[in-house]
Amino acid sequence: MLLARSLLITQARAFVLKVRHASTTKLFTEKHEWISVGQDTQVGRVGISNHAQEALGDVVYVQTPEVGSKFKQFDEVGAIESVKAASELLTPVSGEVVGVNEKLADKPGLVNSDCYQDGWLFEIKLENTKELDNLMDEEKYNKYLEDSPSS
Numbered sequence: 711m712l713l714a715r716s717l718l719i720t721q722a723r724a725f726v727l728k729v730r731h732a733s734t735t736k737l738f739t740e741k742h743e744w745i746s747v748g749q750d751t752q753v754g755r756v757g758i759s760n761h762a763q764e765a766l767g768d769v770v771y772v773q774t775p776e777v778g779s780k781f782k783q784f785d786e787v788g789a790i791e792s793v794k795a796a797s798e799l800l801t802p803v804s805g806e807v808v809g810v811n812e813k814l815a816d817k818p819g820l821v822n823s824d825c826y827q828d829g830w831l832f833e834i835k836l837e838n839t840k841e842l843d844n845l846m847d848e849e850k851y852n853k854y855l856e857d858s859p860s861s
Contacts, residue, residue, distance in 0.1 A: 736826070737802065737845035739784070740854065744826070745802040745834075747842065753808060756801065757830040758790065758821065761855055766792040769821040773799070774810040774832050781805065781834075783841045788831070790821065801834060803841045809833035 742762035788799040820829040
């Protein structure tokens with residue numbers, strides 16, 4: 711009986727995680743940052759796109775913003791350095807930084823190997839969800855990349 715209950719709880723948690731993941735929207739900036747925001751949350755997770763990490767090459771250092779810092783949409787919040795170049799990091803939305811990916815201090819290459827999952831950069835509490843309308847969904851972002859190959 712206890713084993714069956716434990717199995718049901720595990721299955722329920724897996725279902726909740728799956729639903730949460732399915733209801734997450736990833737939006738992109740013209741400067742190749744992305745933000746992933748669930749439908750029921752005011753916090754977004756930010757990173758750089760696959761296009762950006764490929765253009766940079768092997769990432770060797772990531773400067774993330776400090777937790778508690780407040781920024782306006784498209785403000786410079788940090789930098790990413792690679793063996794080829796350095797690039798500024800912008801925030802896709804206004805808000806307060808509520809978390810950073812601590813793993814990047816020791817493993818900045820996570821940005822290259824898994825830019826949409828383990829290579830995320832920081833989390834931000836959105837000040838104004840309407841700013842998400844200024845960003846591109848994945849389809850529009852891919853079209854943007856096709857139309858501007860030098861971006």
